[in-house]
Amino acid sequence: MAERRVVITGLGVVSPAGVGAEALWQALMAGRSCTRTISLFDAGKFPCRVGGQLEEGFSARKYVPRDYRKAVKVMARDIEIAVAAADLAVRDAGLVTAGTGDGEPTVPPGRLGCNIGAGLICSDLDELGSAVNSAVTDGHFDIHKWGSSGMNNLTPLWLLKYLPNMLACHVTIIHQAKGPSNTITCGDASGHLTVGEAARLIARGDADVVIAGGAESKLNPMGLLRQSLLKRLCTSRNDSPARACRPFDSSADGTVIGEGAGLLILEALEHARARGAKIYADIAGFGAACNPAGIDVLAPNNGGLDLAVSKALADAGISAKDVGAIITHGTAVPGEDRCEAAAWQTVLGDAAAKAPAAAITGAIGSLFAAAGGVELAVAAMALHTAALPPTVNFQEPADGCDLNLSAQARPVRARYVVSGAFGTGGQSAACVLKRNEP
Amino acid sequence: MTNRRVVITGMGTVNPLGHDVESTWSALLAGRSGLSRTELFDASTFPSTFSAQVKGFDLAKWLPRADRHRCAGRQCRFALAAAVQAWREAHLAGFADLDPARLGIYLGSGEGSLDFENFTSLLVDAWRGGKLDTTVWAELAFKRMDLYREVEQESNMVVAHLAAEFGVRGPAFNVLTACAASTQAIGEAAMQVRRGDVDVVLSGGAHSMIHPYGVTGFNRLTALSTRNDEIPTASRPFDMTRDGFVLGEGASILILEDYELARRRGADILAEIVGYGASADAFRITDQDPDGAGAAGAMRAALADADMKPSEIDYISAHGTATKQNDQVETRAVKSVFGERAYKVPVSSVKSMIGHLIAAAGATELITCVLAIRDQVLPPTMNLRVPDGDCDLDYVPNAARKATVDACMSNSFGFGGQNNTLIIRRYR
Numbered sequence: 001m002a003e004r005r006v007v008i009t010g011l012g013v014v015s016p017a018g019v020g021a022e023a024l025w026q027a028l029m030a031g032r033s034c035t036r037t038i039s040l041f042d043a044g045k046f047p048c049r050v051g052g053q054l055e056e057g058f059s060a061r062k063y064v065p066r067d068y069r070k071a072v073k074v075m076a077r078d079i080e081i082a083v084a085a086a087d088l089a090v091r092d093a094g095l096v097t098a099g100t101g102d103g104e105p106t107v108p109p110g111r112l113g114c115n116i117g118a119g120l121i122c123s124d125l126d127e128l129g130s131a132v133n134s135a136v137t138d139g140h141f142d143i144h145k146w147g148s149s150g151m152n153n154l155t156p157l158w159l160l161k162y163l164p165n166m167l168a169c170h171v172t173i174i175h176q177a178k179g180p181s182n183t184i185t186c187g188d189a190s191g192h193l194t195v196g197e198a199a200r201l202i203a204r205g206d207a208d209v210v211i212a213g214g215a216e217s218k219l220n221p222m223g224l225l226r227q228s229l230l231k232r233l234c235t236s237r238n239d240s241p242a243r244a245c246r247p248f249d250s251s252a253d254g255t256v257i258g259e260g261a262g263l264l265i266l267e268a269l270e271h272a273r274a275r276g277a278k279i280y281a282d283i284a285g286f287g288a289a290c291n292p293a294g295i296d297v298l299a300p301n302n303g304g305l306d307l308a309v310s311k312a313l314a315d316a317g318i319s320a321k322d323v324g325a326i327i328t329h330g331t332a333v334p335g336e337d338r339c340e341a342a343a344w345q346t347v348l349g350d351a352a353a354k355a356p357a358a359a360i361t362g363a364i365g366s367l368f369a370a371a372g373g374v375e376l377a378v379a380a381m382a383l384h385t386a387a388l389p390p391t392v393n394f395q396e397p398a399d400g401c402d403l404n405l406s407a408q409a410r411p412v413r414a415r416y417v418v419s420g421a422f423g424t425g426g427q428s429a430a431c432v433l434k435r436n437e438p
Numbered sequence: 439m440t441n442r443r444v445v446i447t448g449m450g451t452v453n454p455l456g457h458d459v460e461s462t463w464s465a466l467l468a469g470r471s472g473l474s475r476t477e478l479f480d481a482s483t484f485p486s487t488f489s490a491q492v493k494g495f496d497l498a499k500w501l502p503r504a505d506r507h508r509c510a511g512r513q514c515r516f517a518l519a520a521a522v523q524a525w526r527e528a529h530l531a532g533f534a535d536l537d538p539a540r541l542g543i544y545l546g547s548g549e550g551s552l553d554f555e556n557f558t559s560l561l562v563d564a565w566r567g568g569k570l571d572t573t574v575w576a577e578l579a580f581k582r583m584d585l586y587r588e589v590e591q592e593s594n595m596v597v598a599h600l601a602a603e604f605g606v607r608g609p610a611f612n613v614l615t616a617c618a619a620s621t622q623a624i625g626e627a628a629m630q631v632r633r634g635d636v637d638v639v640l641s642g643g644a645h646s647m648i649h650p651y652g653v654t655g656f657n658r659l660t661a662l663s664t665r666n667d668e669i670p671t672a673s674r675p676f677d678m679t680r681d682g683f684v685l686g687e688g689a690s691i692l693i694l695e696d697y698e699l700a701r702r703r704g705a706d707i708l709a710e711i712v713g714y715g716a717s718a719d720a721f722r723i724t725d726q727d728p729d730g731a732g733a734a735g736a737m738r739a740a741l742a743d744a745d746m747k748p749s750e751i752d753y754i755s756a757h758g759t760a761t762k763q764n765d766q767v768e769t770r771a772v773k774s775v776f777g778e779r780a781y782k783v784p785v786s787s788v789k790s791m792i793g794h795l796i797a798a799a800g801a802t803e804l805i806t807c808v809l810a811i812r813d814q815v816l817p818p819t820m821n822l823r824v825p826d827g828d829c830d831l832d833y834v835p836n837a838a839r840k841a842t843v844d845a846c847m848s849n850s851f852g853f854g855g856q857n858n859t860l861i862i863r864r865y866r
Contacts, residue, residue: 045576074723110735114718118614120549120592123651125570129561141558143650147483151654159655160723160853164549164593165615169854172720178732180716181856182622185593185614193611197626200633206716206739221572221579222588229585288609289539295506295602297589304607307539424589425598427610 003203007436008280009272010093010265011377012085014215016052016258016364020088024374025381028363028389029409033242035256035365040219048233050241051219052258052365054081063087065099068174074157075170076121077259081370082167082215083174085261086116089211090175093265094277098176105176106209106275113179113207114172115198116263117190117214117369118164122222128154167215179207188329188423189288189303190214191262191372192431196286198266208271213373215261227257230297230424232333245366246393247330247359248337248401255332258365262373264380280380284416285318285432287311294426300335303422305343308430312418313347316432320351324414325388326403327379329421330359331366334398340422341401356412357403358382362392372421376431379417383435388412444628445865447705448530448693449805450523452516454490454686454792457499458523463809465791466817467838471670472792473684478648479554486662488669489648490686490793492516507599509586511550514596516689516798517644521600528693530604530638533703542608542636543597544627546619547689548645548797550591556582558650596644600691608636614797616852617757619643620690621800625714625860627694637696642801644689656685659724661761671821675758675787676765676833678824683759686793690801707865709808712845713746715739719855726763726855730771733757736857737775737847744861748776751783751861752841753816755803755848756833758787759794764851766828773831784841786834790820800850804860807846811864816841 013020016034017027027034037043038051060072060080064087075083090097095106105112135142135150142150160166165183172181180201184193191214198212218227227233234254237244246252272279289304289311313319329340344352360378367374382388391405420430449459454472456462465472475481476489497504500519504510507518530536560582564575589595594612601610609630615622620643627641647653656662663682665672674680700707717739719732726733741748757768773780788806795802806817815838822835845863850856 041572043572043576045573071723109720110717125561125575129565129570130568132558132561133565136562139562141562143480144483146650146654147481147485151484151658154654154658156658156660157724158658160659163614163616163853165852165854165856166723168615169718169723169856172718172855173722176720178718178720178735181615181718182613182626182716183615185612186597186610187592187594197611200629204629204633221570221575225576225579225583226588228580229583229588288542288611289607290543290597290601290610292602292605292607295598297585297598307607311539423594425592425594426601427594427597429609 005269006199006202006266006283007269007272008264008380009267009277010089012089012092012263013374013377014081014085015260015374016054018055021377028360031390031392033363033392035244036241041221043224046224047228047235049238050244050256052256053219054259060084074161076161077217078121078215079167079170081217081261082116083170085215085263086171086211089263089265099174109176109178111179111208112177113201113210114168114177115182115194115210115212116168117184117194118167119216119369121162121164122220123162125221171211186427187425188368188371188421189427189429190369192421192429193288195264195376195431196429199283199286202266202268208268210266211263212266213263214369216369217259218257218368219259223257243393245332245362247332247361247391248398248403248405249394250396250398252332252334252398256365258367260367260370260374262370262377264373264376279436281383281433282436283431284434285312285316287315288429291426297424300339301426302339302343303426303428305340305420305422305428306346308428309418309420310347312430312432318416320348322416323348323351323355323418325382325412325417326355326357327375327419328357328359330361332361337398338400341403344403353402353404355404356388356410357405358388359391362394375419379419379433382412383414383417383433386411386413441632442634443697444631444711445695445697445700446692446708446808447695447700448524448528450520451690451802451805452492452495452519453688453802454492457495466788467815469818469820470791473669473672479650481653484653485657485664486653487666490684491648492688506602509590510599511590513548513550513644513646513689514599517596518599518603520689520691521640524691524693525604528705536638538605538607540608540637541606542639543600543606543610544623544639544641545597545612546623546643546797547593547596547612549593550595551646551649552651553587554649600640615856616854617796617799618850618852618856618858619797621850621858621860622716624801624804625858628711628714631694631696637699639694640691641694642691643798645795645797646687647796648685648687653685673760673790673793674821675760675790675819676829677822678826680760682761684793686795688795688798690798690805709811709862710865712863713740713744713861715743715859717857721855723854726767728767730767730774732855732857733768733771733851734774736859740859740861748779751845751847752843753810753846754783754785755807755846756785756787757849757851758789769829769831780831784816784832784834786817786819788817804848807848807862810843810846814840814843
């Protein structure tokens with residue numbers, strides 16, 4: 001049985017550059033950094049006070065059908081971001097769903113799938129703290145009081161705000177997606193893994209259209225604490241936040257936490273053609289790998305990215321010389337950038353230093369489970385517009401980072417763009433996108 | 439491209455009834471209860487004071503040199519022990535031709551346990567004027583919180599530990615689709631073997647939510663049984679008096695393998711995975727679709743994938759949580775898929791004995807299906823005394839039963855409307 005071809009027909013991005021893929025693309029092409037001093041909470045006593053924070057006042061309300069707005073109050077920030085991005089993606093693809101309204105659904109509900117990468121969602125500390133502080137005796141938490149009365153100060157649906165599959169669940173409910181629904185929780189590799197798996201789902205015929213990618217916000221005290229303990233954050237540029245995250249740059253000293261979502265509409269090629277959809281790119285190849293050394297979370301490693309990329313190239317049936325551009329993961333943690341560059345060099349050889357490459361983290365920070373979806377959206381736009389954005393804050397290559405990065409936007413006439421990601425814990429994944437040729 | 443056959447060649451489990459496959463299986467066939475008063479923390483004033491805990495577990499029994507796992511959290515330690523058992527049964531340790539790049543991991547493991555004491559005391563100590571003062575919090579948190587306790591909460595860390603232990607370099611996934619996670623993981627892992635992306639996968643799940651906020655979350659949802667006076671018999675799937683599920687914990691790992699490879703290396707084939715189906719209810723985050731359409735959709739998709747008719751299924755391992763809603767909806771869904779045959783195919787829920795292992799539930803239940811085929815016996819649904827008119831199938835009540843079992847269906851449904859079904863068959 002021949003596998004079906006899969007294409008990208010819609011992009012939904014929420015990022016520190018604003019709402020929409022276009023807002024991100026414009027910021028990237030203009031070389032504008034969107035990282036700034038964190039204002040979601042007082043981060044004054046944290047060693048890193050810079051974040052890729054969404055614009056003030058972001059809420060999912062506008063992206064949720066009127067009769068479902070009540071549900072927004074049981075959505076953690078990660079969920080709100082995902083719900084907004086899904087709405088944008090579905091509309092960008094020109095799909096009619098129960099969520100967009102306006103007629104019969106384009107895709108039968110059972111043929112519409114969903115696969116959204118998610119992270120560990122932090123509970124709202126003010127909400128939980130308020131309940132916890134109702135169960136205190138002599139200045140200490142009193143578990144007897146908690147069990148008998150304190151816990152009742154939490155809303156009955158409290159747990160459901162924080163289950164990682166709730167990103168996909170709200171999206172499936174809003175858009176009436178009744179096909180397979182999955183939630184991949186593999187750190188930074190999640191976005192590429194979801195897109196790869198969603199493409200397989202369509203290829204084997206289990207769905208015609210899938211909403212795929214990831215969403216996450218670690219911009220809360222727990223997220224900031226954990227990344228600080230991992231020593232991954234930039235602590236030297238709190239006074240110049242726009243310049244803090246410097247992928248592959250010789251003066252890089254850590255990443256900054258960003259938040260957002262990147263959701264793609266993946267669709268069977270014949271389905272997209274039959275409805276005359278705009279096609280951004282083909283999903284030509286996918287590969288995944290891991291590195292057993294990932295267990296040592298303080299030692300930088302690339303999660304076996306070289307193997308993931310080489311599998312993705314083989315899956316696409318291309319070789320290193322066919323790679324027209326690279327969207328890197330570029331966390332701006334110096335050891336990680338070196339490991340990443342080494343992976344591209346291992347698998348692409350000389351082509352690694354030749355193919356134009358870009359990292360988007362300088363502009364928006366590290367988006368964790370959301371990173372891959374956003375990176376792939378950027379890869380799709382690069383193919384679609386034949387242009388590659390500059391790498392914000394990249395001035396001089398760090399030792400061992402011999403990639404063709406640029407501080408300027410460049411035209412690229414690429415047929416294939418490769419994008420890969422890896423994260424804490426040692427998992428990696430890569431996708432090859434191909435220019436759609438009628 | 440032809441689809442490859444996918445077989446199971448190893449299994450391991452750590453759960454409230456046993457720390458290996460055989461002791462678990464004898465306990466299940468004897469109808470024993472793994473439920474007891476919660477000892478992992480003081481739950482004496484909680485609405486539910488009991489749970490299904492793993493007791494007396496020691497990782498060193500399986501991994502004498504577990505230095506690199508010293509920071510592993512509770513669910514991760516269960517998963518390591520289960521994986522070692524499965525790896526040994528599959529005789530992969532001595533198999534030199536296994537390409538690490540074609541060895542994968544696909545788990546449905548949960549979030550790791552919170553550092554409850556420090557996390558909670560910080561909420562108290564940094565509380566100022568009715569809200570959290572994040573500057574005070576930060577100063578205290580950097581003194582008290584431990585890197586590894588924090589990192590181990592990320593649900594991909596079980597994958598990281600397994601990769602380290604078994605030298606895995608191939609695709610590594612973790613999915614967390616609530617109570618359906620490990621069934622989904624095994625289904626998707628089987629698809630990868632079938633397609634040829636990997637030759638061998640460590641697949642299954644791990645979870646422990648028996649901590650104060652886990653129990654709080656489920657108690658607030660009123661999803662847990664509160665039968666504090668009748669603990670051993672509190673989990674009552676399909677019984678009229680059922681009042682919720684009992685929170686359990688544990689891990690189960692299976693080795694999925696390309697059939698040709700398994701045959702070539704002379705591995706014992708325990709069963710074949712022939713069907714996988716997934717669907718979403720897209721109904722409500724709190725409730726299942728009352729028609730059971732989503733659940734039925736997953737079962738139908740699995741049957742279609744296996745190219746089997748309902749009449750070929752000999753046993754259904756139910757999701758059977760013992761919540762009012764699940765058991766009714768699942769019964770309805772089975773009827774809609776199986777028609778008249780629904781009354782003839784035995785359906786049972788081992789959650790009556792081991793409780794609900796959440797993300798690890800599906801993998802554990804799939805192991806019982808493999809054993810049912812091996813031993814031609816069905817595990818019972820215990821504590822089923824009072825019939826419920828809405829639950830009128832053959833649930834194998836209160837005693838294990840000899841039966842002819844060639845093909846089994848295993849169902850898992852998760853909060854938010856996640857539905858996943860697997861079908862396995864005797865290897866022939």
